[in-house]
Amino acid sequence: MQGLMPTCKLITVIPAILLLLGLMTGVAHGRRRLVSSHDGEPCLNMTVYYHDILYDGTNTANATAAAATQPTLLSRSVSINDTYFGEIVVFNDVVTAAPALASAPVARAEGFYFYDRKEALSAWFAFSLVFNSTAHRGTLNLMGADLMAEKTRDISVVGGTGDFFMARGVATLRTDTFQGLYYFRLQMDIKLYECYV
Numbered sequence: 001m002q003g004l005m006p007t008c009k010l011i012t013v014i015p016a017i018l019l020l021l022g023l024m025t026g027v028a029h030g031r032r033r034l035v036s037s038h039d040g041e042p043c044l045n046m047t048v049y050y051h052d053i054l055y056d057g058t059n060t061a062n063a064t065a066a067a068a069t070q071p072t073l074l075s076r077s078v079s080i081n082d083t084y085f086g087e088i089v090v091f092n093d094v095v096t097a098a099p100a101l102a103s104a105p106v107a108r109a110e111g112f113y114f115y116d117r118k119e120a121l122s123a124w125f126a127f128s129l130v131f132n133s134t135a136h137r138g139t140l141n142l143m144g145a146d147l148m149a150e151k152t153r154d155i156s157v158v159g160g161t162g163d164f165f166m167a168r169g170v171a172t173l174r175t176d177t178f179q180g181l182y183y184f185r186l187q188m189d190i191k192l193y194e195c196y197v
């Protein structure tokens, strides 16, 4: 009988919580909440390009990313190709509005990825897009599996700050260019389905 006590209390508390949530829906910090339930109708969308310039031992001035851990021995023991299993790369990469590296920067991408599959190349990303311009100020926080064999793959936009207060959505990644081991560019189509404006 005693075991039931907490449940009884919850039953009286839950309606109160639901009422409170109900009152908050639609407004947060004086902002209006926009939620889109349709794939084709995001409340905000943007296409940006992520440039990963890895440190190769000589490009000190230009590199914006570097391996923070080396691959584990496992990455070579199961495959004749190194799959970098266990390698972690930390980056503070430039993000531009157009594909060219020299085009206008819109944000920095600050975070890391690691290689997480022994048989083939596969990675996992977690980073913030840090905006600090007249157009946007704030962050978008992204994370998810980068299934590199796929032509496009989706990762989650799990939150945001500033102009992107409490945003949520999906970012579709496409490898735009791959130059050897030390440079690649991703096209990111970012679509937000929850915006507070």
Ligand SMILES: *[C@@H]1O[C@H](CO)[C@@H](O)[C@H](O)[C@H]1NC(C)=O
Binding pocket: 040, 041, 042, 044, 045, 046
């Ligand atoms: C993305 O936003 C632009 C305006 O910035 C708009 O023209 C376009 O239709 C939007 N695309 C989608 C899929 O909502």
Ligand SMILES: *[C@@H]1O[C@H](CO)[C@@H](O)[C@H](O)[C@H]1NC(C)=O
Binding pocket: 059, 061, 062
């Ligand atoms: C560094 O970047 C500059 C311009 O951004 C480029 O001209 C130069 O070739 C790059 N150096 C290396 C070593 O990649």
Ligand SMILES: *[C@@H]1O[C@H](CO)[C@@H](O)[C@H](O)[C@H]1NC(C)=O
Binding pocket: 079, 080, 081, 119
């Ligand atoms: C190693 O890579 C080559 C070229 O990408 C590919 O053809 C081959 O199947 C790979 N071998 C293994 C064991 O994954």
Ligand SMILES: *[C@@H]1O[C@H](CO)[C@@H](O)[C@H](O)[C@H]1NC(C)=O
Binding pocket: 132, 133
């Ligand atoms: C953001 O931009 C402002 C104005 O250009 C600058 O003073 C400030 O240092 C920047 N902040 C960061 C974190 O880069």
